[in-house]
Amino acid sequence: MTDELLVDETRKLIIVDEEAQLVREVFDLYTESFWGVTKIAKHMNTKSTTKEGGKWDNKSVRNVLTNPTYAGYNHFKPADWPEEQRIIKPGKHQAIISKEQFEKAKSFRKRRAEGHMSRRSFDYPYSGVIKCGLCGATYTGNTAVHSGKKYQSYRCLNQYAKGTCTSPSISESILTALIWQHIEVVEDGFQKPKPKTTRLKINLEKELAISQKRRRNWMMALGDGKLSGDDYASLMDEEDARINKLRKEAEPEPEQQIPFEEVRKAFNGLKENWNDLDSETQKQVIQSLFRKITIKKSDDWHIVDMLTV
Numbered sequence: 331m332t333d334e335l336l337v338d339e340t341r342k343l344i345i346v347d348e349e350a351q352l353v354r355e356v357f358d359l360y361t362e363s364f365w366g367v368t369k370i371a372k373h374m375n376t377k378s379t380t381k382e383g384g385k386w387d388n389k390s391v392r393n394v395l396t397n398p399t400y401a402g403y404n405h406f407k408p409a410d411w412p413e414e415q416r417i418i419k420p421g422k423h424q425a426i427i428s429k430e431q432f433e434k435a436k437s438f439r440k441r442r443a444e445g446h447m448s449r450r451s452f453d454y455p456y457s458g459v460i461k462c463g464l465c466g467a468t469y470t471g472n473t474a475v476h477s478g479k480k481y482q483s484y485r486c487l488n489q490y491a492k493g494t495c496t497s498p499s500i501s502e503s504i505l506t507a508l509i510w511q512h513i514e515v516v517e518d519g520f521q522k523p524k525p526k527t528t529r530l531k532i533n534l535e536k537e538l539a540i541s542q543k544r545r546r547n548w549m550m551a552l553g554d555g556k557l558s559g560d561d562y563a564s565l566m567d568e569e570d571a572r573i574n575k576l577r578k579e580a581e582p583e584p585e586q587q588i589p590f591e592e593v594r595k596a597f598n599g600l601k602e603n604w605n606d607l608d609s610e611t612q613k614q615v616i617q618s619l620f621r622k623i624t625i626k627k628s629d630d631w632h633i634v635d636m637l638t639v
């Protein structure tokens with residue numbers, strides 16, 4: 331249990347106003363303004379100390395964002411249990427923040443931890459999220475300089491690295507306009523993930539068995555001297571790639587979590603200042619809200635599929 335919730339004689343938790351205010355601010359900055367924990371810590375230090383009287387840092391901000399008590403839960407975990415097995419039950423004390431906001435912070439955290447927020451690609455707010463509607467590959471960021479001015483765009487990985495796709499590149503400004511336009515008109519039902527069929531899973535099992543057999547045969551051929559070491563290695567590489575691709579296809583699409591209405595609300599609040607936001611914040615917004623945006627150009631660019639986190 332935490333210090334800013336004082337336990338009175340009836341064993342109920344009473345919220346200490348001033349500290350509750352700080353907790354709310356940390357959550358709002360994280361889920362509504364899309365700030366990262368470092369930026370939040372810096373900001374909090376300009377106005378307060380932590381509840382223990384220390385300086386805010388990444389860890390203390392994270393501690394606030396992960397504490398279920400603030401959302402009205404009681405929680406408990408034996409010391410030797412892993413964090414994922416923490417027992418969380420509805421409590422009787424007054425919540426400081428809503429359960430929805432707590433869950434939202436949790437999904438943002440998970441998403442950001444998945445590696446899409448890597449520091450080196452902060453320049454590209456959309457990196458990792460945009461997929462090619464022709465071949466399924468990721469669109470990655472690229473910068474060109476014309477008369478001293480920087481132009482950012484995104485291009486299909488298969489198109490520029492392998493030449494196996496013909497999908498054209500798209501400038502960041504066109505992409506932003508395209509996404510906003512889509513958010514305006516999209517209905518909630520439109521972007522629900524399609525359920526993967528169980529048939530696909532059965533096929534994967536079958537393919538894995540076939541693959542095992544192939545690998546055994548090649549190993550025997552290698553042993554018999556019918557196959558060179560190089561040929562064996564490249565056959566195995568190809569087989570690995572093929573199986574990885576099948577595995578990916580068989581993975582069920584993740585459940586959609588953030589309702590579209592909320593994405594729309596977030597964007598309406600940000601639209602006017604979008605170009606004034608630093609690219610790190612832009613990236614936090616995009617990566618916190620979207621799991622996947624598939625784009626395709628026929629006559630004009632359009633969005634084929636849009637999945638929220």
Ligand SMILES: [Zn+2]
Pocket residue numbers: 462463464465466467486487488489495496497
């Ligand atoms: Zn492509």
